[in-house]
Amino acid sequence: TSTLRSYQINYLPSRLVFNSSILRNYSEHQVRNFIPGERTIANWSLPATFVQNFVWQRGANIVWNPTTNLKLSFNSGTNARIVEPHVQVNRQLAPDDYILWRDSVWQSIRDWGLPMQYNQTTNVTYTLPLALIPLMDFVSATTTYIASYNWDRGATTQRGISMGNVARNQMKLDGRVNLLFQTLYKKFDWYKEYEKRRSKSNRNNSGRTRNTSKSPTRNSEELQAPRSKSTPLRFTKEVILRPDTTITITHQLGSSKPEVTAKDTLGLNYPIKYTVVNPNSISVTGTDSVTIRVNIYAADKAREMRMEQFYPYIDASISLLTLVRDLSISYTRTTSLHLPGFLPDIKGAGGQGYPTPGVMSPGLAFAFGFADNEFVHQAAERGWLIKQSENINPAMYSITEDATARLNLEPMKDLKMTLTWDYHTNRSIQTQYMFEGAPETYSGTFSAGTIGLKGFFARANASDGYKASTFDNLLSYQQEMVQRLTDQYNALAGADAPEVRPNSPDVLIPAFLAAYTARGLEGASPFHSIWRTLPNWSITYTGLSQVPVLTELFRNFSISHTYRNSYRVANFNSFISWHPISTQQKLGYIEMPAEDKTGGSTEMRRVASSPYDISQVSIRESFTPLVGIEMTLKSGLGLNMRWNKSRDLMLNLTSFQVIENSRNEISLGLNYKIDDFSKLIGIKHRAPQR
Secondary structure, eight states: OHHHHHOOBOSSOSEEEEEEEEEEEEEEEOOOOOOOSSSGGGGOOOOOEEEEEEEEEEEEEEEEOSBSSEEEEEEEEEEEEOOOOSSOOOTTTOHHHHHHHHHHHHHHHHTTOEEEEEEEEEEEEEEOOGGGSGGGTTEEEEEEEEEEEEEEOOOBOTTSOBOOEEEEEEEEEEEEEEEEHHHHHTTSHHHHHHHHHHHHHHHHHHHHHHHHHHOTTSOHHHHHOOOSSOOOOEEEEEEEEOTTOEEEEEOOOOOSSOEEEEEETTSOBOOOEEEEEETTEEEEEOSSSEEEEEEEEOHHHHHHHHHHTTHHHHHHHHHHHTOEEEEEEEEEEEEEEEEEEEOOOOOSSTTOEEEETTEEESOHHHHTTOOOTHHHHHHHHTTOBOOOTTOOOOEEEEEEEEEEEEEEEEEETTEEEEEEEEEEEEEEEEEOTTSTTOOEEEEEEEEEEOOOOTTTTOOOOGGGTSOOHHHHHHHHHHHHHHHHHHHHHHHHHGGGOOBOOTTSHHHHHHHHHHHHSSOOSTTOOSSOOGGGOOOEEEEEEOGGGGSHHHHTTEEEEEEEEEEEEEEEEEEEEEOTTOEEEETTTTEEEEEEEEEOTTSOEEEEEEEEEOSEEEOEEEEEEEEEEEEEEEEEETTSEEEEEEEEEEEEEEEETTTTEEEEEEEEEEEEEEEEOOSOHHHHTTOOOOOOOO
16 A cells, blocks of 8 residues: 555656757957058958857757656757858948848748757656565566667758768667565565574574684583473463452463463363463463462474474475575667768757658657668668768668676575576678668677586697597587588579588587587577577585584685686678578578689689678686685684686687687685784773763
């Protein structure tokens, strides 16, 4: 109910601002003629020079939060130039020019000036109202939409020919989801009891640690010795009841739900009326005069004591069932289109033009970032682009995707694991719309997390020429990949199938991935999908400090292990002369000159190739650390040790080389912590005076 009360609906914007400013700069310079004499040249009157600039800036800002979960904002700004003739603005010296200037300026103001630049930004943030659902409040999800649109007026030649304007847009979509499973678990009573037992165990362990540090001479047997006296579960007392009187019986059993029975002097059951005052006492109300023997049994405590022997197994099962602690996922997609040579002008407000009645240019879809590379072809068909050969600036459309996932696990007490997935891709399309057919070229980068480890721990020796089994596997996979591609091309093209070269990127990259990563040839691709990204991990265990033997020696004792791996494709570009055979499978060919025996080129031959020219792929994996140990003794002396091991692999497709660089390092560190440095140097603390 309180959550619903905090939910708000706003029918009007919270901020609505319109601003306008006009700035005019005008300076006039007159140079005098100081040539002496009465000759003609001495009577020359030098013309006045002047500089003028008339700018009109307009802007709008709207902020509106329709609901508590939805936030909107919009900003726009137009930078316009008030058109004025290039004449001397001087009412006394040039009255005719002044009238011409005045009429031109007023006409330009009525037309809202000549737009020189327009900027627009839209921001929308929406948070799913999952907090309103009781069983879904452990999930939080937010999505953000940011769009920008810019228009700049292009230059104009002396002959009045426009070089075209520049239109740009960008759209960013961002989604984030957080699942706090521990919040969900806390809704169940069995998990609350489990947390109570864990916190009680932690308090006992910390208390035992403090006692050990204060009394280092006590041995472990003394610390672990059980109490000689068992905890009482029953209490018996004889009491005399009187009518309408109340007797308080203190039993000290610590039971909030005791079982109470009574017998009279003849040994018969007596119906007793009682209430629980607190876990250590009850109140008995008498109805007649009688002597009874009251028996109090701590049933709940006895039941708990019987269950204590099963709690370790129950807690271990709960720990496994609830090992997933939290999960966070984020995905960002950014698209942008840069379009030079854009002919249509825009109006004084809104950033849109109307080259034909009823048609906006560049349009609302472009202004809010929803236009893709297809907009370039549509603009070319409508005659909105300059197609002269002098225009050498292509249209550029790019897509960037970033995805990250993080999963925290705790399979057992003090053992924490973190799994991370990372995926990044950037693709760009250049469209040469000024040429026939509007040819397109592609470029970009790619990186994603994966798992390598093949041959990671192998040792290379100079005695056998640094021979490595993983490289032998690469050569084997190379031949297998050549045969696979040859069969695919033969099935698609038959006798016209192109030649598959053993050192082509289509062959070497899958063989490289199959030889050095956890993937086989079936899943080996230069650009795999986001769903085939493999995780990296980090593991930390801090439970060794709870072991009784180690508790006497160490304040803390932790072991850590971390693995990181990243597969990356460096800048790649598309082949302009690539001919597709199967667009879906990205199979095709390029034509290369065939060489005869004398080395001269006689004809062209088909060579199997993917659409992209990839020069280099690399794999970087590391254990930082493979094993890391951090410990602090009771005396304050600390010791840390890290064994780091890493490997960098690079496949150079220009020189057909595999470069492997391995590093192995062990680091040791010592530190000492002084708990009370002032006491060590003999400085006494004085209590503050009140």
